Amino acid sequence: MAPVPLSEMPDLREAFTGSRKNFIIIGHRARTDALFSLDDLPGTGGRWDGLARCVSASILLSHGVRKDTSVHLVLEGPPDPPKIISVSGGRAKYMNPDERSMVAYLRRGLDTPLPKRALMSVNVSPGVFVTRGGLADVMDLVFTRGFVLDENGNSACDLPFWRDTAVKGEPLAFYLSDDTDLMEEERSLLKGKGSTFISLGPKVLHAYQAIVLMHSILDRAEQGI
Numbered sequence: 001m002a003p004v005p006l007s008e009m010p011d012l013r014e015a016f017t018g019s020r021k022n023f024i025i026i027g028h029r030a031r032t033d034a035l036f037s038l039d040d041l042p043g044t045g046g047r048w049d050g051l052a053r054c055v056s057a058s059i060l061l062s063h064g065v066r067k068d069t070s071v072h073l074v075l076e077g078p079p080d081p082p083k084i085i086s087v088s089g090g091r092a093k094y095m096n097p098d099e100r101s102m103v104a105y106l107r108r109g110l111d112t113p114l115p116k117r118a119l120m121s122v123n124v125s126p127g128v129f130v131t132r133g134g135l136a137d138v139m140d141l142v143f144t145r146g147f148v149l150d151e152n153g154n155s156a157c158d159l160p161f162w163r164d165t166a167v168k169g170e171p172l173a174f175y176l177s178d179d180t181d182l183m184e185e186e187r188s189l190l191k192g193k194g195s196t197f198i199s200l201g202p203k204v205l206h207a208y209q210a211i212v213l214m215h216s217i218l219d220r221a222e223q224g225i
């Protein structure tokens with residue numbers, strides 16, 4: 001198929017270029033259909049519990065929503081990988097922070113038939129999109145400066161440019177893994193595209209905890225503190 005410009009694919013454009021901040025989490029075992037029990041998110045869900053927490057941490061505040069942030073879950077588990085669920089904080093509605101409600105809300109998108117062809121995208125509810133594709137596709141579609149959150153990276157707090165990106169409104173993408181390490185080919189892909197590996201401290205955190213800390217750094221940079 002000849003490449004189609006993003007500008008001619010409205011769902012893709014809205015899903016991947018609508019937000020300044022983007023958190024991308026790779027769910028290596030996360031189910032790609034809706035046939036798993038809400039009572040067993042860590043087991044048969046393939047760690048959908050952790051992904052739900054990542055969505056909450058990315059876009060929900062105590063009394064509001066981060067309208068400048070999207071989260072993209074790269075789902076690589078059975079039976080129909082790869083798929084990407086994107087949630088736009090600026091557009092999504094009816095989200096609750098508890099894991100079961102969040103997964104129930106997002107899981108509906110996995111019922112929607114999706115062509116096998118790469119980069120077909122469906123707008124399943126306001127601000128929620130399901131796209132056929134994997135990590136390489138997200139990287140191409142978000143198409144912005146990339147950072148891999150990694151406990152062995154350079155300290156994120158010491159980097160001087162967060163304030164600058166805030167002033168310029170520069171889009172940013174942050175890549176995280178689920179409860180397992182990034183695979184070697186994923187690391188190579190991210191390195192190959194020039195992503196910077198940054199650490200939020202010496203302890204290994206849950207992915208959702210790393211997202212909260214990264215938001216804190218960006219919030220402070222935006223306020224010049």
Ligand SMILES: C[S@@+](CC[C@H](N)C(=O)[O-])C[C@H]1O[C@@H](n2cnc3c(N)ncnc32)[C@H](O)[C@@H]1O
Nearest residue numbers: 149150151176177179180199200201204205207
């Ligand atoms: C539970 S950790 C991944 C598993 C971990 N690498 C291990 O040893 O099993 C989930 C993700 O959170 C992020 N993360 C965890 N600790 C971090 C830290 N100290 N700094 C930056 N990111 C971190 C990374 O993206 C990591 O892939």
